[in-house]
Amino acid sequence: MNKSEPNYEKNAVALFRSSNTAILSTLSKSTKDYPFGSFATFASNSHRELFIYASDIAEHTKNILNDSRACVTIFSVKGTGDKQASERLSIIGDLVRVCKEDVETSLARFYKFLPESESYSRIHGFHLYKLEIVKVRWIGGFGQIRWLDTKDWISPIPKWQKNETAMIEHMNQDHSNVIGSALKGVFDITDAKAKMMALCIDGYYILSSNIQYFIPFHEPCYTEKSVREALIIQAKLYRMHELF
Numbered sequence: 603m604n605k606s607e608p609n610y611e612k613n614a615v616a617l618f619r620s621s622n623t624a625i626l627s628t629l630s631k632s633t634k635d636y637p638f639g640s641f642a643t644f645a646s647n648s649h650r651e652l653f654i655y656a657s658d659i660a661e662h663t664k665n666i667l668n669d670s671r672a673c674v675t676i677f678s679v680k681g682t683g684d685k686q687a688s689e690r691l692s693i694i695g696d697l698v699r700v701c702k703e704d705v706e707t708s709l710a711r712f713y714k715f716l717p718e719s720e721s722y723s724r725i726h727g728f729h730l731y732k733l734e735i736v737k738v739r740w741i742g743g744f745g746q747i748r749w750l751d752t753k754d755w756i757s758p759i760p761k762w763q764k765n766e767t768a769m770i771e772h773m774n775q776d777h778s779n780v781i782g783s784a785l786k787g788v789f790d791i792t793d794a795k796a797k798m799m800a801l802c803i804d805g806y807y808i809l810s811s812n813i814q815y816f817i818p819f820h821e822p823c824y825t826e827k828s829v830r831e832a833l834i835i836q837a838k839l840y841r842m843h844e845l846f
Contacts, residue, residue, distance in 0.1 A: 610748045612818070614691050614740040615804050617678055619646060620816040622715060626654065627673040628665035628697075638665055644674065645715040648766070648802045649757045651732055652693060653700070653712055655719050658727035666731065670696040674733060692739040693755070700730040708732070714800060715807075715814065757803060762826040766801050769829065773798045779844050780837045781808055784817045787840035791815070794845050801829065 626642035629635045640662045644654050652674060656663045666672055677690035700708050708730055713720045722728045738750040762769065773781060774797050785796050785808050796810040805818040819832040 610740050610742060610746065611750055611754060613689065613742050614738070614750060615650075616816070616818055617676055617689050617691050618650070618652075618693075619802065619804055619818070621676045621678070623676075625675045625677075626662055627675065628662045629669045629671055630661075631665050631668040632661075635669070638662065642674070643716055643719070645712045646802065647708065647711055648763050649759050650735075650755050650803070652735075653708060653733075654697070654731050655709075655712055655716075655722060655728055656731055657722075657725070658729065663729075666697040670698055672697045672733065687743045689743065690741050693733060693735055694737040694739070695733045695735040697731045697733055700732050705730060711800070757822065758824065760803050760824045762801070762824075762829055765826065769801060769826065770798050773833070777833070777837075780833060780840075782845045783840040783843040784808070784836050785810060785815060786843035786845070788817055789815055792845065 622643055622645060624642055624644055625639050627637050627639050630638040638661060640660075642654050642656075642662070644652050646652050654674075656666075662672075671694075673692055673694045675690060675692045677688060679685055679688045709723070712730065735752065735755045737752060738755050739748075740750050741747050778794075778796075781798050782792075782794055782796050785791050785793060791810060793810040796808050798806055799809040799814065800807045803819075803822040803824060805816055808815045808817060817836070819829075820835060821832075823829045823832050
Protein backbone atom coordinates (compact mmCIF):
# COMPACT_ATOMS: atom_id res chain seq x y z
CA MET A 603 0.00 0.00 0.00
CA ASN A 604 1.27 3.48 -0.87
CA LYS A 605 2.19 5.39 2.30
CA SER A 606 0.05 8.33 1.20
CA GLU A 607 -2.98 6.08 0.65
CA PRO A 608 -5.59 5.95 3.42
CA ASN A 609 -5.55 2.82 5.56
CA TYR A 610 -8.80 1.33 4.30
CA GLU A 611 -8.58 -1.77 6.48
CA LYS A 612 -8.21 0.14 9.75
CA ASN A 613 -10.93 2.61 8.80
CA ALA A 614 -13.30 -0.23 7.91
CA VAL A 615 -12.56 -2.05 11.16
CA ALA A 616 -13.14 1.15 13.16
CA LEU A 617 -16.61 1.55 11.62
CA PHE A 618 -17.38 -2.16 12.04
CA ARG A 619 -16.37 -2.25 15.70
CA SER A 620 -18.06 1.00 16.69
CA SER A 621 -21.43 0.12 15.11
CA ASN A 622 -24.31 -2.18 16.05
CA THR A 623 -26.95 -1.30 13.44
CA ALA A 624 -27.03 -2.09 9.74
CA ILE A 625 -29.13 -2.78 6.69
CA LEU A 626 -29.49 -6.51 6.15
CA SER A 627 -30.11 -7.50 2.53
CA THR A 628 -31.47 -10.96 1.80
CA LEU A 629 -33.04 -12.69 -1.20
CA SER A 630 -36.81 -12.61 -0.94
CA LYS A 631 -38.49 -16.00 -0.74
CA SER A 632 -41.94 -14.54 -1.40
CA THR A 633 -40.98 -12.26 -4.30
CA LYS A 634 -38.94 -14.46 -6.62
CA ASP A 635 -35.50 -13.70 -5.19
CA TYR A 636 -35.72 -9.91 -5.43
CA PRO A 637 -33.44 -8.17 -2.90
CA PHE A 638 -35.10 -7.46 0.44
CA GLY A 639 -33.61 -4.89 2.80
CA SER A 640 -34.37 -4.66 6.51
CA PHE A 641 -33.02 -2.91 9.58
CA ALA A 642 -30.99 -5.14 11.88
CA THR A 643 -28.88 -4.92 15.00
CA PHE A 644 -25.67 -6.92 15.19
CA ALA A 645 -22.76 -7.68 17.45
CA SER A 646 -19.22 -8.77 16.65
CA ASN A 647 -17.11 -11.26 18.54
CA SER A 648 -13.41 -11.24 19.37
CA HIS A 649 -12.29 -12.09 15.83
CA ARG A 650 -14.53 -10.15 13.40
CA GLU A 651 -17.44 -12.55 13.15
CA LEU A 652 -20.81 -10.83 12.93
CA PHE A 653 -24.04 -12.04 14.57
CA ILE A 654 -27.70 -11.15 14.29
CA TYR A 655 -30.46 -12.29 16.64
CA ALA A 656 -33.49 -12.97 14.48
CA SER A 657 -37.09 -14.03 15.00
CA ASP A 658 -38.39 -17.04 13.10
CA ILE A 659 -41.36 -14.97 11.92
CA ALA A 660 -39.23 -12.13 10.51
CA GLU A 661 -39.23 -11.86 6.73
CA HIS A 662 -35.42 -11.78 6.55
CA THR A 663 -35.26 -15.00 8.60
CA LYS A 664 -37.60 -16.76 6.19
CA ASN A 665 -35.36 -15.53 3.39
CA ILE A 666 -32.07 -16.76 4.86
CA LEU A 667 -33.55 -20.14 5.75
CA ASN A 668 -34.49 -20.44 2.08
CA ASP A 669 -31.22 -18.96 0.74
CA SER A 670 -28.39 -18.14 3.14
CA ARG A 671 -26.77 -15.51 0.90
CA ALA A 672 -26.88 -12.05 2.48
CA CYS A 673 -25.18 -8.69 2.73
CA VAL A 674 -24.83 -6.51 5.82
CA THR A 675 -24.24 -2.81 5.11
CA ILE A 676 -22.94 -0.62 7.93
CA PHE A 677 -22.79 3.12 7.47
CA SER A 678 -22.05 6.34 9.29
CA VAL A 679 -23.65 9.67 8.38
CA LYS A 680 -22.08 12.59 10.20
CA GLY A 681 -22.99 16.27 10.16
CA THR A 682 -25.01 18.02 7.49
CA GLY A 683 -22.57 17.68 4.59
CA ASP A 684 -22.67 15.49 1.50
CA LYS A 685 -24.25 12.19 2.54
CA GLN A 686 -22.67 10.46 -0.47
CA ALA A 687 -19.27 11.08 1.10
CA SER A 688 -20.15 9.08 4.21
CA GLU A 689 -18.32 5.91 5.22
CA ARG A 690 -19.94 2.55 4.56
CA LEU A 691 -18.95 -1.07 4.77
CA SER A 692 -20.69 -3.96 2.99
CA ILE A 693 -19.97 -7.48 4.21
CA ILE A 694 -21.18 -10.27 1.92
CA GLY A 695 -21.58 -13.85 3.03
CA ASP A 696 -23.89 -16.60 4.20
CA LEU A 697 -26.01 -16.30 7.35
CA VAL A 698 -26.03 -19.63 9.16
CA ARG A 699 -27.50 -20.69 12.48
CA VAL A 700 -24.94 -20.71 15.28
CA CYS A 701 -24.20 -24.29 16.35
CA LYS A 702 -25.51 -25.49 19.71
CA GLU A 703 -22.02 -25.68 21.23
CA ASP A 704 -21.40 -21.97 20.61
CA VAL A 705 -24.85 -20.53 21.33
CA GLU A 706 -24.33 -19.82 25.04
CA THR A 707 -21.06 -17.90 24.69
CA SER A 708 -22.17 -16.12 21.52
CA LEU A 709 -25.46 -15.02 23.09
CA ALA A 710 -23.67 -13.81 26.21
CA ARG A 711 -21.51 -11.53 24.07
CA PHE A 712 -24.52 -10.36 22.05
CA TYR A 713 -26.39 -9.45 25.26
CA LYS A 714 -23.32 -7.62 26.55
CA PHE A 715 -23.42 -5.23 23.60
CA LEU A 716 -27.19 -5.16 23.15
CA PRO A 717 -28.61 -5.87 26.63
CA GLU A 718 -32.16 -5.00 25.63
CA SER A 719 -32.07 -8.04 23.33
CA GLU A 720 -31.98 -10.40 26.30
CA SER A 721 -35.73 -9.96 26.71
CA TYR A 722 -36.16 -11.52 23.25
CA SER A 723 -34.92 -14.83 24.67
CA ARG A 724 -38.20 -15.10 26.55
CA ILE A 725 -40.09 -14.89 23.26
CA HIS A 726 -40.42 -18.14 21.35
CA GLY A 727 -38.52 -18.37 18.08
CA PHE A 728 -35.46 -16.09 18.36
CA HIS A 729 -32.17 -17.58 17.19
CA LEU A 730 -28.62 -16.41 16.62
CA TYR A 731 -27.12 -16.39 13.12
CA LYS A 732 -23.50 -15.89 12.12
CA LEU A 733 -22.34 -14.32 8.85
CA GLU A 734 -19.77 -16.52 7.14
CA ILE A 735 -17.88 -13.86 5.19
CA VAL A 736 -17.20 -14.13 1.45
CA LYS A 737 -16.28 -10.55 0.42
CA VAL A 738 -15.89 -7.14 2.06
CA ARG A 739 -16.41 -3.79 0.33
CA TRP A 740 -15.26 -0.50 1.85
CA ILE A 741 -16.19 3.05 0.79
CA GLY A 742 -14.59 5.81 2.84
CA GLY A 743 -15.79 8.65 0.61
CA PHE A 744 -15.22 9.73 -2.98
CA GLY A 745 -12.26 7.84 -4.46
CA GLN A 746 -11.72 5.79 -1.29
CA ILE A 747 -13.19 2.53 -2.54
CA ARG A 748 -11.74 -0.94 -2.20
CA TRP A 749 -12.54 -4.63 -2.03
CA LEU A 750 -10.70 -5.54 1.16
CA ASP A 751 -8.60 -8.66 1.63
CA THR A 752 -11.07 -11.30 2.77
CA LYS A 753 -8.47 -13.28 4.72
CA ASP A 754 -8.21 -10.37 7.17
CA TRP A 755 -11.90 -10.84 7.96
CA ILE A 756 -11.75 -14.60 8.41
CA SER A 757 -9.25 -14.42 11.23
CA PRO A 758 -8.43 -17.13 13.79
CA ILE A 759 -9.80 -17.16 17.32
CA PRO A 760 -7.30 -15.23 19.50
CA LYS A 761 -5.31 -17.30 21.95
CA TRP A 762 -6.33 -14.98 24.79
CA GLN A 763 -10.10 -15.49 24.33
CA LYS A 764 -10.53 -18.01 27.17
CA ASN A 765 -8.85 -15.53 29.55
CA GLU A 766 -10.77 -12.45 28.41
CA THR A 767 -12.76 -12.07 31.65
CA ALA A 768 -9.64 -12.24 33.82
CA MET A 769 -7.81 -9.76 31.56
CA ILE A 770 -10.69 -7.29 31.78
CA GLU A 771 -10.94 -7.63 35.55
CA HIS A 772 -7.20 -7.00 35.85
CA MET A 773 -7.43 -3.83 33.78
CA ASN A 774 -10.44 -2.50 35.71
CA GLN A 775 -8.92 -3.24 39.11
CA ASP A 776 -5.26 -2.36 38.54
CA HIS A 777 -5.08 -0.10 35.50
CA SER A 778 -8.26 1.97 35.49
CA ASN A 779 -6.09 5.05 34.86
CA VAL A 780 -5.16 3.61 31.44
CA ILE A 781 -8.83 3.11 30.57
CA GLY A 782 -9.78 6.63 31.70
CA SER A 783 -6.90 8.27 29.85
CA ALA A 784 -7.76 6.44 26.60
CA LEU A 785 -11.40 7.53 26.86
CA LYS A 786 -10.27 11.11 27.38
CA GLY A 787 -7.63 10.96 24.65
CA VAL A 788 -9.85 9.44 21.96
CA PHE A 789 -13.30 10.83 22.81
CA ASP A 790 -12.52 13.79 25.12
CA ILE A 791 -14.73 12.26 27.83
CA THR A 792 -13.73 12.50 31.47
CA ASP A 793 -14.99 9.59 33.57
CA ALA A 794 -13.02 8.17 36.47
CA LYS A 795 -15.58 5.35 36.74
CA ALA A 796 -15.25 4.15 33.14
CA LYS A 797 -14.76 0.39 32.79
CA MET A 798 -13.38 -1.94 30.14
CA MET A 799 -16.30 -4.17 29.10
CA ALA A 800 -15.01 -6.35 26.24
CA LEU A 801 -11.92 -7.17 24.19
CA CYS A 802 -11.46 -8.01 20.53
CA ILE A 803 -8.43 -8.47 18.31
CA ASP A 804 -8.83 -4.89 17.08
CA GLY A 805 -9.11 -3.10 20.44
CA TYR A 806 -11.40 -2.89 23.43
CA TYR A 807 -14.69 -1.41 24.54
CA ILE A 808 -15.19 1.02 27.38
CA LEU A 809 -18.52 1.49 29.15
CA SER A 810 -19.08 5.03 30.41
CA SER A 811 -22.47 6.28 31.64
CA ASN A 812 -24.06 3.25 29.91
CA ILE A 813 -22.58 4.25 26.53
CA GLN A 814 -20.09 1.99 24.73
CA TYR A 815 -16.89 3.39 23.19
CA PHE A 816 -14.41 1.49 21.03
CA ILE A 817 -10.67 2.11 21.51
CA PRO A 818 -8.61 0.65 18.62
CA PHE A 819 -5.25 -1.09 18.86
CA HIS A 820 -2.52 -0.16 16.40
CA GLU A 821 -2.71 -3.68 14.91
CA PRO A 822 -4.67 -6.90 15.52
CA CYS A 823 -3.68 -8.73 18.71
CA TYR A 824 -3.98 -12.53 18.86
CA THR A 825 -1.94 -13.29 22.00
CA GLU A 826 -2.02 -12.01 25.58
CA LYS A 827 1.49 -10.64 25.07
CA SER A 828 0.42 -8.59 22.04
CA VAL A 829 -2.63 -7.24 23.93
CA ARG A 830 -0.40 -6.26 26.84
CA GLU A 831 2.04 -4.52 24.47
CA ALA A 832 -0.81 -2.65 22.75
CA LEU A 833 -2.15 -1.44 26.10
CA ILE A 834 1.33 -0.26 27.14
CA ILE A 835 1.57 1.73 23.89
CA GLN A 836 -1.78 3.34 24.67
CA ALA A 837 -0.80 4.06 28.27
CA LYS A 838 2.21 6.01 27.00
CA LEU A 839 0.25 7.68 24.21
CA TYR A 840 -2.52 8.99 26.48
CA ARG A 841 -0.51 9.50 29.67
CA MET A 842 -1.11 13.25 29.54
CA HIS A 843 -4.83 12.54 30.01
CA GLU A 844 -4.53 10.44 33.17
CA LEU A 845 -7.12 11.43 35.74
CA PHE A 846 -5.29 10.14 38.83
